[in-house]
Amino acid sequence: MSTPATVSTPATTATAATTATAATATAAPVVTGLAVLAPNGFGTEAFWAATLAGRHGIGELTRLDTTGLRTRLAGEIRDFDATALLPGRLLPQTDVSSRYALVAAEQALADAELDPDSLSDYAQGVCTSTAQGGFEFTHREFRKLWKQGPEFVSVYESFAWFYAVNTGQISIRHKMRGPSAALVGEQAGGLDALGHARRGIRQGTALMLSGGVDSAFDPWGWAAQLSGGRTSPVSDPTRAFLPFDRDASGHLPGEGGAMLVIEDAGSAARRGAPRVLGELAGYAATFDPRPGSGRPPGLRRAAELAIADAGLLPSDIDVVFADAAGSPAADRAEAEAITAVFGPHGVPVTAPKSLFGRLAAGGGPVDTALALLSIRDGVVPATAHTTHVPQEYGLDLVRGEARPLRVRAALVLARGHRGFNAALVVTAPGR
Incomplete structure:
Protein backbone atom coordinates (compact mmCIF):
# COMPACT_ATOMS: atom_id res chain seq x y z
CA MET A 1 0.00 0.00 0.00
CA SER A 2 1.30 3.43 -0.91
CA THR A 3 2.38 5.74 1.89
CA PRO A 4 0.15 8.78 2.56
CA ALA A 5 0.93 11.85 0.51
CA THR A 6 -0.71 15.05 -0.58
CA VAL A 7 -2.62 15.09 -3.85
CA SER A 8 -0.21 15.71 -6.73
CA THR A 9 -0.38 18.61 -9.14
CA PRO A 10 0.80 18.31 -12.77
CA ALA A 11 4.07 19.95 -11.78
CA THR A 12 4.75 17.56 -8.92
CA THR A 13 3.71 14.65 -11.14
CA ALA A 14 6.37 15.67 -13.66
CA THR A 15 8.97 15.83 -10.90
CA ALA A 16 7.87 12.46 -9.56
CA ALA A 17 8.09 10.97 -13.04
CA THR A 18 11.71 12.12 -13.37
CA THR A 19 12.54 10.64 -9.98
CA ALA A 20 10.78 7.39 -10.82
CA THR A 21 12.72 7.09 -14.08
CA ALA A 22 16.03 7.43 -12.26
CA ALA A 23 14.99 4.99 -9.54
CA THR A 24 13.78 2.29 -11.95
CA ALA A 25 16.50 2.24 -14.57
CA THR A 26 16.21 -1.52 -14.95
CA ALA A 27 13.85 -2.83 -17.63
CA ALA A 28 10.23 -3.20 -16.64
CA PRO A 29 8.89 -6.73 -16.21
CA GLY A 272 13.53 -17.60 -26.14
CA ALA A 273 10.05 -16.36 -25.22
CA PRO A 274 8.25 -16.16 -28.57
CA ARG A 275 6.52 -12.84 -27.87
CA VAL A 276 6.32 -9.93 -25.46
CA LEU A 277 2.82 -8.49 -25.19
CA GLY A 278 3.83 -5.48 -23.15
CA GLU A 279 5.50 -4.19 -20.03
CA LEU A 280 4.16 -3.62 -16.52
CA ALA A 281 5.65 -0.16 -16.34
CA GLY A 282 4.01 1.40 -13.29
CA TYR A 283 1.84 0.52 -10.30
CA ALA A 284 0.44 2.23 -7.22
CA ALA A 285 -2.15 1.58 -4.52
CA THR A 286 -3.85 4.00 -2.14
CA PHE A 287 -6.64 3.88 0.41
CA ASP A 288 -9.50 6.32 0.77
CA PRO A 289 -9.72 8.44 3.93
CA ARG A 290 -12.55 7.75 6.31
CA PRO A 291 -15.96 9.11 5.26
CA GLY A 292 -16.61 12.62 6.55
CA SER A 293 -12.92 13.48 6.91
CA GLY A 294 -13.09 16.11 4.19
CA ARG A 295 -10.07 14.60 2.45
CA PRO A 296 -10.37 13.58 -1.22
CA PRO A 297 -10.67 9.94 -2.36
CA GLY A 298 -7.40 8.23 -3.24
CA LEU A 299 -8.05 7.17 -6.83
CA ARG A 300 -6.52 10.28 -8.41
CA ARG A 301 -3.38 9.88 -6.33
CA ALA A 302 -3.10 6.20 -7.28
CA ALA A 303 -3.31 7.12 -10.97
CA GLU A 304 -0.71 9.87 -10.66
CA LEU A 305 1.66 7.68 -8.66
CA ALA A 306 1.38 4.81 -11.13
CA ILE A 307 2.05 7.10 -14.10
CA ALA A 308 5.05 8.59 -12.31
CA ASP A 309 6.28 5.12 -11.36
CA ALA A 310 6.26 4.28 -15.08
CA GLY A 311 8.44 7.30 -15.78
CA LEU A 312 5.65 8.88 -17.82
CA LEU A 313 3.47 11.99 -17.85
CA PRO A 314 -0.33 11.99 -18.09
CA SER A 315 0.03 13.15 -21.70
CA ASP A 316 1.80 9.86 -22.49
CA ILE A 317 -1.27 7.77 -21.60
CA ASP A 318 -3.32 6.79 -24.66
CA VAL A 319 -6.33 5.19 -22.97
CA VAL A 320 -7.80 4.58 -19.51
CA PHE A 321 -9.58 1.35 -18.63
CA ALA A 322 -11.93 2.60 -15.93
CA ASP A 323 -13.12 0.89 -12.78
CA ALA A 324 -16.70 1.83 -13.77
CA ALA A 325 -18.79 1.00 -10.71
CA GLY A 326 -22.03 1.74 -12.54
CA SER A 327 -23.65 3.89 -9.85
CA PRO A 328 -24.03 7.66 -10.25
CA ALA A 329 -22.04 8.72 -7.18
CA ALA A 330 -19.15 6.30 -7.79
CA ASP A 331 -19.03 7.05 -11.51
CA ARG A 332 -18.98 10.78 -10.85
CA ALA A 333 -16.13 10.38 -8.36
CA GLU A 334 -14.09 8.38 -10.87
CA ALA A 335 -14.80 10.88 -13.65
CA GLU A 336 -13.58 13.67 -11.37
CA ALA A 337 -10.37 11.74 -10.68
CA ILE A 338 -9.74 11.10 -14.37
CA THR A 339 -10.38 14.69 -15.42
CA ALA A 340 -8.20 15.95 -12.57
CA VAL A 341 -5.29 13.96 -13.98
CA PHE A 342 -5.86 14.37 -17.72
CA GLY A 343 -8.17 17.36 -18.05
CA PRO A 344 -11.71 17.32 -19.46
CA HIS A 345 -11.94 15.00 -22.48
CA GLY A 346 -8.16 14.66 -22.22
CA VAL A 347 -7.86 10.91 -22.82
CA PRO A 348 -10.08 8.15 -24.25
CA VAL A 349 -11.79 6.17 -21.48
CA THR A 350 -13.45 2.79 -21.76
CA ALA A 351 -15.21 0.24 -19.54
CA PRO A 352 -15.81 -3.01 -21.46
CA LYS A 353 -16.87 -4.75 -18.23
CA SER A 354 -20.48 -3.80 -18.99
CA LEU A 355 -20.37 -6.83 -21.33
CA PHE A 356 -19.46 -9.36 -18.64
CA GLY A 357 -19.98 -7.76 -15.21
CA ARG A 358 -17.72 -6.74 -12.36
CA LEU A 359 -15.51 -9.73 -11.65
CA ALA A 360 -14.22 -8.67 -8.21
CA ALA A 361 -10.56 -9.74 -8.04
CA GLY A 362 -10.75 -10.91 -11.64
CA GLY A 363 -11.73 -7.47 -12.95
CA GLY A 364 -8.35 -5.72 -12.88
CA PRO A 365 -6.44 -8.57 -14.56
CA VAL A 366 -9.10 -8.83 -17.29
CA ASP A 367 -8.84 -5.08 -17.94
CA THR A 368 -5.05 -5.44 -18.01
CA ALA A 369 -5.38 -8.20 -20.60
CA LEU A 370 -7.68 -5.92 -22.62
CA ALA A 371 -5.11 -3.13 -22.42
CA LEU A 372 -2.36 -5.46 -23.69
CA LEU A 373 -4.58 -6.67 -26.54
CA SER A 374 -5.38 -3.06 -27.41
CA ILE A 375 -1.65 -2.38 -27.63
CA ARG A 376 -1.20 -5.47 -29.80
CA ASP A 377 -4.02 -4.76 -32.27
CA GLY A 378 -4.30 -0.97 -32.22
CA VAL A 379 -7.95 -0.85 -31.22
CA VAL A 380 -9.82 0.03 -28.02
CA PRO A 381 -13.05 -1.82 -27.16
CA ALA A 382 -16.14 0.24 -26.47
CA THR A 383 -18.22 0.75 -23.34
CA ALA A 384 -21.24 -1.23 -24.42
CA HIS A 385 -24.82 -0.06 -23.81
CA THR A 386 -23.90 3.34 -22.33
CA THR A 387 -25.59 6.04 -24.42
CA HIS A 388 -25.92 9.29 -22.43
CA VAL A 389 -22.85 10.46 -20.51
CA PRO A 390 -23.48 13.56 -18.35
CA GLN A 391 -21.60 16.52 -19.81
CA GLU A 392 -20.22 17.45 -16.41
CA TYR A 393 -18.29 14.16 -16.29
CA GLY A 394 -15.92 15.55 -18.92
CA LEU A 395 -15.14 12.09 -20.30
CA ASP A 396 -14.17 11.04 -23.81
CA LEU A 397 -15.90 7.69 -23.35
CA VAL A 398 -15.43 5.16 -26.13
CA ARG A 399 -18.98 4.16 -27.03
CA GLY A 400 -20.88 2.41 -29.76
CA GLU A 401 -18.04 0.70 -31.61
CA ALA A 402 -14.44 -0.17 -30.92
CA ARG A 403 -12.12 2.75 -31.70
CA PRO A 404 -8.99 2.29 -33.84
CA LEU A 405 -6.16 3.81 -31.81
CA ARG A 406 -2.41 3.36 -31.63
CA VAL A 407 -1.93 2.46 -27.99
CA ARG A 408 1.56 2.74 -26.52
CA ALA A 409 0.59 3.21 -22.87
CA ALA A 410 -2.63 2.38 -21.01
CA LEU A 411 -3.76 3.09 -17.46
CA VAL A 412 -5.94 0.51 -15.69
CA LEU A 413 -7.94 1.61 -12.63
CA ALA A 414 -9.71 -0.43 -9.96
CA ARG A 415 -11.51 0.36 -6.72
CA GLY A 416 -12.37 -2.15 -4.03
CA HIS A 417 -15.27 -1.79 -1.63
CA ARG A 418 -14.55 0.35 1.43
CA GLY A 419 -11.59 2.27 0.11
CA PHE A 420 -9.08 0.21 -1.88
CA ASN A 421 -7.64 1.90 -4.98
CA ALA A 422 -5.14 0.47 -7.44
CA ALA A 423 -3.66 1.71 -10.72
CA LEU A 424 -1.45 -0.07 -13.22
CA VAL A 425 0.31 1.28 -16.31
CA VAL A 426 1.07 -1.12 -19.16
CA THR A 427 3.13 -0.07 -22.13
CA ALA A 428 4.06 -1.44 -25.54
CA PRO A 429 7.20 -3.58 -25.67
CA GLY A 430 10.29 -1.40 -25.69
CA ARG A 431 8.29 1.81 -25.66
Missing part, protein backbone atom coordinates in the same frame (compact mmCIF):
# COMPACT_ATOMS: atom_id res chain seq x y z
CA VAL A 30 7.31 -8.03 -19.40
CA VAL A 31 4.13 -10.00 -20.07
CA THR A 32 4.80 -13.04 -22.25
CA GLY A 33 1.50 -14.91 -21.94
CA LEU A 34 -2.06 -14.42 -20.78
CA ALA A 35 -5.39 -16.19 -20.53
CA VAL A 36 -8.90 -14.83 -19.96
CA LEU A 37 -11.95 -16.79 -18.85
CA ALA A 38 -15.03 -14.55 -18.95
CA PRO A 39 -18.79 -14.79 -19.40
CA ASN A 40 -18.67 -13.48 -22.97
CA GLY A 41 -15.68 -15.53 -24.09
CA PHE A 42 -13.86 -18.60 -22.79
CA GLY A 43 -10.23 -18.19 -23.81
CA THR A 44 -8.34 -15.05 -24.73
CA GLU A 45 -9.06 -14.77 -28.43
CA ALA A 46 -12.74 -15.73 -28.11
CA PHE A 47 -13.11 -13.15 -25.35
CA TRP A 48 -11.28 -10.48 -27.34
CA ALA A 49 -13.39 -11.05 -30.46
CA ALA A 50 -16.63 -10.93 -28.46
CA THR A 51 -15.60 -7.78 -26.62
CA LEU A 52 -14.61 -5.94 -29.80
CA ALA A 53 -17.92 -6.96 -31.38
CA GLY A 54 -19.91 -5.84 -28.33
CA ARG A 55 -21.30 -9.31 -27.56
CA HIS A 56 -22.28 -9.57 -23.92
CA GLY A 57 -22.41 -12.55 -21.58
CA ILE A 58 -25.14 -11.22 -19.29
CA GLY A 59 -28.24 -13.27 -18.49
CA GLU A 60 -30.41 -14.65 -15.72
CA LEU A 61 -28.52 -16.77 -13.25
CA THR A 62 -29.02 -20.50 -13.81
CA ARG A 63 -27.41 -21.85 -10.63
CA LEU A 64 -30.06 -20.67 -8.19
CA ASP A 65 -33.62 -19.44 -8.05
CA THR A 66 -33.49 -15.63 -8.13
CA THR A 67 -37.27 -15.11 -7.94
CA GLY A 68 -38.06 -12.05 -5.85
CA LEU A 69 -34.45 -10.92 -5.51
CA ARG A 70 -33.28 -7.38 -6.27
CA THR A 71 -30.91 -8.55 -9.00
CA ARG A 72 -31.45 -11.57 -11.23
CA LEU A 73 -28.86 -10.92 -13.93
CA ALA A 74 -25.15 -11.74 -13.87
CA GLY A 75 -22.18 -12.50 -16.07
CA GLU A 76 -22.12 -16.29 -15.82
CA ILE A 77 -19.63 -18.61 -17.52
CA ARG A 78 -21.67 -21.32 -19.17
CA ASP A 79 -20.68 -24.75 -20.50
CA PHE A 80 -17.54 -24.98 -18.38
CA ASP A 81 -16.64 -28.69 -18.20
CA ALA A 82 -14.09 -29.11 -15.44
CA THR A 83 -13.87 -32.87 -16.04
CA ALA A 84 -12.54 -32.24 -19.54
CA LEU A 85 -10.06 -29.57 -18.49
CA LEU A 86 -8.59 -30.76 -15.18
CA PRO A 87 -7.31 -34.03 -13.69
CA GLY A 88 -10.00 -35.93 -11.84
CA ARG A 89 -7.98 -35.94 -8.62
CA LEU A 90 -8.36 -32.14 -8.39
CA LEU A 91 -12.14 -32.02 -8.70
CA PRO A 92 -13.06 -33.16 -5.15
CA GLN A 93 -10.72 -30.58 -3.60
CA THR A 94 -11.53 -27.44 -5.63
CA ASP A 95 -14.20 -24.79 -5.73
CA VAL A 96 -15.37 -23.53 -9.13
CA SER A 97 -13.23 -20.40 -8.69
CA SER A 98 -10.11 -22.52 -8.17
CA ARG A 99 -10.97 -24.54 -11.26
CA TYR A 100 -11.16 -21.35 -13.29
CA ALA A 101 -7.82 -20.23 -11.86
CA LEU A 102 -6.14 -23.55 -12.64
CA VAL A 103 -7.42 -23.59 -16.22
CA ALA A 104 -6.44 -19.95 -16.78
CA ALA A 105 -2.98 -20.61 -15.34
CA GLU A 106 -2.43 -23.56 -17.68
CA GLN A 107 -3.62 -21.57 -20.69
CA ALA A 108 -1.42 -18.59 -19.81
CA LEU A 109 1.67 -20.78 -19.49
CA ALA A 110 0.84 -22.42 -22.82
CA ASP A 111 0.43 -18.98 -24.39
CA ALA A 112 3.90 -18.05 -23.11
CA GLU A 113 5.25 -21.34 -24.53
CA LEU A 114 7.11 -21.94 -21.30
CA ASP A 115 9.20 -25.07 -21.17
CA PRO A 116 8.87 -26.29 -17.55
CA ASP A 117 12.55 -27.26 -17.57
CA SER A 118 13.80 -23.90 -18.84
CA LEU A 119 13.72 -22.30 -15.38
CA SER A 120 14.45 -23.54 -11.89
CA ASP A 121 11.33 -24.25 -9.84
CA TYR A 122 12.58 -21.70 -7.28
CA ALA A 123 12.86 -19.05 -10.01
CA GLN A 124 9.10 -19.16 -10.59
CA GLY A 125 6.51 -17.71 -8.23
CA VAL A 126 2.74 -17.30 -8.08
CA CYS A 127 0.67 -14.35 -6.87
CA THR A 128 -3.11 -14.40 -7.13
CA SER A 129 -6.06 -12.52 -5.74
CA THR A 130 -9.60 -13.55 -4.90
CA ALA A 131 -12.18 -11.48 -3.06
CA GLN A 132 -14.71 -14.19 -2.34
CA GLY A 133 -12.75 -17.39 -1.80
CA GLY A 134 -14.34 -20.78 -2.35
CA PHE A 135 -17.92 -19.69 -1.63
CA GLU A 136 -19.70 -22.52 -3.42
CA PHE A 137 -17.49 -25.27 -1.98
CA THR A 138 -17.63 -24.13 1.63
CA HIS A 139 -21.37 -23.49 1.65
CA ARG A 140 -22.01 -26.95 0.25
CA GLU A 141 -19.96 -28.39 3.10
CA PHE A 142 -21.80 -26.20 5.62
CA ARG A 143 -25.07 -27.70 4.45
CA LYS A 144 -23.63 -31.17 5.03
CA LEU A 145 -22.57 -30.15 8.52
CA TRP A 146 -26.01 -28.82 9.42
CA LYS A 147 -28.09 -31.55 7.78
CA GLN A 148 -25.94 -34.68 8.06
CA GLY A 149 -23.26 -34.09 10.67
CA PRO A 150 -19.52 -33.30 10.83
CA GLU A 151 -18.46 -36.76 9.62
CA PHE A 152 -19.90 -35.92 6.19
CA VAL A 153 -17.87 -32.74 5.72
CA SER A 154 -15.08 -33.02 3.13
CA VAL A 155 -11.55 -33.01 4.50
CA TYR A 156 -10.75 -30.53 1.72
CA GLU A 157 -12.94 -27.95 3.45
CA SER A 158 -9.82 -27.19 5.49
CA PHE A 159 -8.37 -25.26 2.56
CA ALA A 160 -10.71 -25.21 -0.47
CA TRP A 161 -12.53 -22.10 0.79
CA PHE A 162 -9.39 -20.13 1.60
CA TYR A 163 -8.21 -16.99 -0.22
CA ALA A 164 -4.72 -18.40 -0.73
CA VAL A 165 -5.85 -21.69 -2.23
CA ASN A 166 -5.51 -20.63 -5.87
CA THR A 167 -1.90 -19.63 -5.35
CA GLY A 168 -1.25 -22.91 -3.59
CA GLN A 169 -2.97 -25.14 -6.13
CA ILE A 170 -1.27 -23.45 -9.08
CA SER A 171 2.18 -23.56 -7.48
CA ILE A 172 1.81 -27.25 -6.63
CA ARG A 173 0.51 -28.25 -10.04
CA HIS A 174 3.23 -26.41 -11.97
CA LYS A 175 6.06 -26.89 -9.46
CA MET A 176 6.53 -23.16 -8.93
CA ARG A 177 8.33 -22.91 -5.61
CA GLY A 178 9.58 -19.33 -5.81
CA PRO A 179 8.25 -16.33 -3.83
CA SER A 180 4.46 -16.50 -3.81
CA ALA A 181 1.56 -14.62 -2.23
CA ALA A 182 -2.20 -14.13 -2.15
CA LEU A 183 -3.82 -10.69 -1.87
CA VAL A 184 -7.36 -9.66 -0.97
CA GLY A 185 -8.61 -6.21 -1.97
CA GLU A 186 -12.00 -6.85 -3.61
CA GLN A 187 -12.11 -5.26 -7.09
CA ALA A 188 -8.66 -3.69 -6.58
CA GLY A 189 -7.08 -6.96 -5.48
CA GLY A 190 -6.31 -8.24 -8.96
CA LEU A 191 -4.21 -5.19 -9.81
CA ASP A 192 -2.53 -5.45 -6.41
CA ALA A 193 -1.54 -9.03 -7.29
CA LEU A 194 -0.02 -7.89 -10.57
CA GLY A 195 1.78 -5.08 -8.79
CA HIS A 196 3.16 -7.51 -6.22
CA ALA A 197 4.29 -9.88 -8.98
CA ARG A 198 6.01 -6.96 -10.69
CA ARG A 199 7.85 -6.24 -7.46
CA GLY A 200 8.88 -9.90 -7.22
CA ILE A 201 10.43 -9.78 -10.68
CA ARG A 202 12.37 -6.65 -9.78
CA GLN A 203 13.65 -8.34 -6.66
CA GLY A 204 15.15 -11.19 -8.67
CA THR A 205 12.48 -13.79 -9.43
CA ALA A 206 12.66 -14.78 -13.10
CA LEU A 207 8.96 -15.47 -13.64
CA MET A 208 5.70 -14.81 -11.82
CA LEU A 209 2.32 -16.23 -12.74
CA SER A 210 -0.21 -13.69 -11.52
CA GLY A 211 -3.81 -12.51 -11.78
CA GLY A 212 -7.19 -12.91 -10.16
CA VAL A 213 -10.34 -15.01 -10.41
CA ASP A 214 -13.65 -14.92 -8.56
CA SER A 215 -17.00 -16.72 -8.52
CA ALA A 216 -19.75 -16.61 -5.90
CA PHE A 217 -23.00 -17.72 -7.53
CA ASP A 218 -24.35 -20.08 -4.90
CA PRO A 219 -27.31 -18.77 -2.82
CA TRP A 220 -25.15 -17.52 0.06
CA GLY A 221 -22.60 -15.93 -2.23
CA TRP A 222 -25.30 -14.23 -4.28
CA ALA A 223 -26.98 -12.89 -1.14
CA ALA A 224 -23.64 -11.48 0.01
CA GLN A 225 -23.14 -9.68 -3.30
CA LEU A 226 -26.62 -8.17 -3.20
CA SER A 227 -26.45 -7.15 0.46
CA GLY A 228 -24.65 -3.86 -0.16
CA GLY A 229 -27.38 -2.53 -2.43
CA ARG A 230 -24.92 -1.67 -5.21
CA THR A 231 -26.24 -4.09 -7.84
CA SER A 232 -28.69 -3.11 -10.56
CA PRO A 233 -32.38 -4.12 -10.32
CA VAL A 234 -32.98 -3.66 -14.07
CA SER A 235 -34.07 -6.82 -15.90
CA ASP A 236 -32.89 -5.87 -19.41
CA PRO A 237 -29.33 -7.23 -19.95
CA THR A 238 -28.50 -4.30 -22.23
CA ARG A 239 -29.74 -1.63 -19.79
CA ALA A 240 -28.85 -3.01 -16.38
CA PHE A 241 -25.13 -2.15 -16.15
CA LEU A 242 -24.48 1.28 -17.67
CA PRO A 243 -21.10 2.71 -16.59
CA PHE A 244 -20.99 6.52 -16.66
CA ASP A 245 -24.55 6.73 -18.04
CA ARG A 246 -27.12 9.18 -16.71
CA ASP A 247 -29.39 6.15 -16.16
CA ALA A 248 -26.80 4.12 -14.24
CA SER A 249 -28.48 2.01 -11.55
CA GLY A 250 -25.69 -0.17 -10.21
CA HIS A 251 -23.48 -2.98 -11.47
CA LEU A 252 -23.97 -6.63 -12.34
CA PRO A 253 -21.69 -9.23 -10.73
CA GLY A 254 -19.75 -11.58 -12.96
CA GLU A 255 -17.38 -14.51 -12.61
CA GLY A 256 -14.04 -15.39 -14.11
CA GLY A 257 -10.79 -13.51 -14.45
CA ALA A 258 -7.37 -13.61 -16.06
CA MET A 259 -3.87 -14.91 -15.44
CA LEU A 260 -0.68 -13.35 -16.82
CA VAL A 261 2.85 -14.70 -17.21
CA ILE A 262 5.20 -11.92 -16.07
CA GLU A 263 8.94 -12.27 -16.61
CA ASP A 264 12.21 -10.51 -16.20
CA ALA A 265 12.98 -9.17 -19.68
CA GLY A 266 16.46 -10.64 -19.76
CA SER A 267 15.33 -14.04 -18.58
CA ALA A 268 12.50 -14.07 -21.14
CA ALA A 269 15.00 -13.33 -23.90
CA ARG A 270 17.39 -16.03 -22.73
CA ARG A 271 14.71 -18.72 -22.70
